[in-house]
Amino acid sequence: MHIGKVITLQSQQQTQHWKELGSYFWQERKMLGIVTVSGLIYNVGMLAGPWFDGQLAQCLYDIVQGKQSASDMYRLCLCYLATILCVQGARYIKRLYVRKFANHVSLTMRARLYQNLVQMTRAAIARQDTGSLMTKIIADIDACVEGMRKFTTELFDTGVVMVAYIAMLLYYDWRLTMLVLLFPPLAYLLADRLRRHVARAAAQSKESSGALTDGTLDRLRHAMTYRIYGVEASEDAHYETLLTDYEKKRIRSNLFENALQPLYRSIALCGTVVILYEGGRNVLGSGMASWDIAAFSTYLACFLKLAVKSSHAAKLFNAVQKAQVSWQRIRPQLQESAPLTEPQQPFPADVLTVQDVAFTYPGTEMPVFRNLSFTARPGEIIGITGPVACGKSTLGRALLCESPHDGTIYFGSQELGNGHGSPVGIIGYSGHSPELFSGTIAENIQFGCTDRPDDFRAVWQAVCLDEDDLPDGPATRIGPGGLRLSGGQQARVALARALFGGCPVLVLDDPFASVDQKTEARILQHLRQSSNGRIILLISHRLTVFPQLDQVIWMQPDGAVRVADHAALYEQCDAYRRLYDLQVPQSPAESLPPLASLGKEADSHA
Numbered sequence: 001m002h003i004g005k006v007i008t009l010q011s012q013q014q015t016q017h018w019k020e021l022g023s024y025f026w027q028e029r030k031m032l033g034i035v036t037v038s039g040l041i042y043n044v045g046m047l048a049g050p051w052f053d054g055q056l057a058q059c060l061y062d063i064v065q066g067k068q069s070a071s072d073m074y075r076l077c078l079c080y081l082a083t084i085l086c087v088q089g090a091r092y093i094k095r096l097y098v099r100k101f102a103n104h105v106s107l108t109m110r111a112r113l114y115q116n117l118v119q120m121t122r123a124a125i126a127r128q129d130t131g132s133l134m135t136k137i138i139a140d141i142d143a144c145v146e147g148m149r150k151f152t153t154e155l156f157d158t159g160v161v162m163v164a165y166i167a168m169l170l171y172y173d174w175r176l177t178m179l180v181l182l183f184p185p186l187a188y189l190l191a192d193r194l195r196r197h198v199a200r201a202a203a204q205s206k207e208s209s210g211a212l213t214d215g216t217l218d219r220l221r222h223a224m225t226y227r228i229y230g231v232e233a234s235e236d237a238h239y240e241t242l243l244t245d246y247e248k249k250r251i252r253s254n255l256f257e258n259a260l261q262p263l264y265r266s267i268a269l270c271g272t273v274v275i276l277y278e279g280g281r282n283v284l285g286s287g288m289a290s291w292d293i294a295a296f297s298t299y300l301a302c303f304l305k306l307a308v309k310s311s312h313a314a315k316l317f318n319a320v321q322k323a324q325v326s327w328q329r330i331r332p333q334l335q336e337s338a339p340l341t342e343p344q345q346p347f348p349a350d351v352l353t354v355q356d357v358a359f360t361y362p363g364t365e366m367p368v369f370r371n372l373s374f375t376a377r378p379g380e381i382i383g384i385t386g387p388v389a390c391g392k393s394t395l396g397r398a399l400l401c402e403s404p405h406d407g408t409i410y411f412g413s414q415e416l417g418n419g420h421g422s423p424v425g426i427i428g429y430s431g432h433s434p435e436l437f438s439g440t441i442a443e444n445i446q447f448g449c450t451d452r453p454d455d456f457r458a459v460w461q462a463v464c465l466d467e468d469d470l471p472d473g474p475a476t477r478i479g480p481g482g483l484r485l486s487g488g489q490q491a492r493v494a495l496a497r498a499l500f501g502g503c504p505v506l507v508l509d510d511p512f513a514s515v516d517q518k519t520e521a522r523i524l525q526h527l528r529q530s531s532n533g534r535i536i537l538l539i540s541h542r543l544t545v546f547p548q549l550d551q552v553i554w555m556q557p558d559g560a561v562r563v564a565d566h567a568a569l570y571e572q573c574d575a576y577r578r579l580y581d582l583q584v585p586q587s588p589a590e591s592l593p594p595l596a597s598l599g600k601e602a603d604s605h606a
């Protein structure tokens, strides 16, 4: 009963696989219609070749015997030529449309893959080696499409034509045909035996190619580090190992793929010996049938073509097997993905409510933090801090809801998605890496929001970029990854982009790590003045400005969290007090003016 269920489930899955694969054929049905018509003309027309060969041989014999003249031969040649032109024309159309079909399928698959990859969560991306992931998936798509192309081509070039050839052979001598047709199945049998090895060799070659891509990227990315630490030689030796492994596996895979073809062909061609003997007897009148030279010639030509075709069929099995293996691997990446949601801008300011949130990394037991509850009102700035590796960045990323967490996070009355990302346009994020694009500073800041040029100046000033000596101001080109800017400038451009984005909640992970304390205080003052009700969650190691914040989340290495304002935390939490005093020894908490009053001061100056 149990086994029965398993088999039913497997066959249902198999049917689903074929349905999904079949949908690609169905999408291209118009092209496949043209392929079918031209394929039938071409393949049925292929029978004309052996027939004309036989007729020409017979005509030559008759001319020698004086039964026919040279003009008969010319007429026959002209007919042959016209038939070849028609057949080859149909072949050209068929090939052209099979290629077009394969290209369309490849593009559809790549577009789906792209949609799925860009919608992968950060956690899922982090679990994969991007180099080998891309190499494997693209190679799998190519193998799958190649299998579909070969299948479509060979369905006509091999399938239809073989049926036609067999019919013709049977017509000439059915007993001899039954005998010689024993050989091609032997070639299939061998191909079937070897196909698993072929697929395995191809998979190993692909894996090795992925490892080599990763190795190359790693060697390039960390070239300077390897040089500084004197490990270049050992890294090069490791790279050499990868290269050798790739070479071995590639050769093995190529051997399996190409060297078997002549073997299949030789086996299929063994029937020729039998035809030469038995066919000769037929012509001499002592065989199983009575033949003239035309019949002998046509039969032999027909069989040779059939044998060559049957060796193609063996190769086709390998291609289809490879395509099946590739399809199973890429299928999850090719599922129809939800369309990307358009950002619903602007989301009005609202309250952020975090209730009993805990986060545990997949594969680990202990939560990085637990029981986190707080409410942030519009305009509030909330500091997040704690000892090294206590989970500050993890909390920042958890608020983006890309990985599943316990508890709930609400913005106003809307619950933010748990594990599939919060709706676009609510939470803005600026992480450790500035992720700048080559282009101008303005293009980086206005990224995705080019339709709001007026707000640009306010953001430019808020991050103190107006105080920097930039050669072309906002039009300064920053080079790939922003390499022409200092670390502090890169951090401020990334911050400006997050501010310009207009999300009502901003998570800023250590945005002031590369700026001096004066600039940090000034930026914070600007943020407060121009908040427009935006909630800012500020992750930082530096506590200098924390007395000015509305709330502080203190994270402990054991996963416990405390939420209070600076004064209360300073009073009640020894670890927080010690850290704060270490950084700001001479200034007790009360001595700093609250940030709200700084805003008012600035207003009154204005």
Ligand SMILES: Nc1ncnc2c1ncn2[C@@H]1O[C@H](COP(=O)(O)OP(=O)(O)OP(=O)(O)O)[C@@H](O)[C@H]1O
Pocket (backbone or CB within 6 Å): 126, 361, 364, 368, 387, 388, 389, 390, 391, 392, 393, 394, 395
């Ligand atoms: N992808 C991950 N999978 C498993 N554990 C992780 C992952 N990322 C981080 N961690 C672990 O989670 C803990 C918190 O890391 P996190 O980067 O959030 O700390 P942090 O407080 O931001 O660190 P820092 O003070 O260095 O900025 C660390 O113990 C870290 O090893």
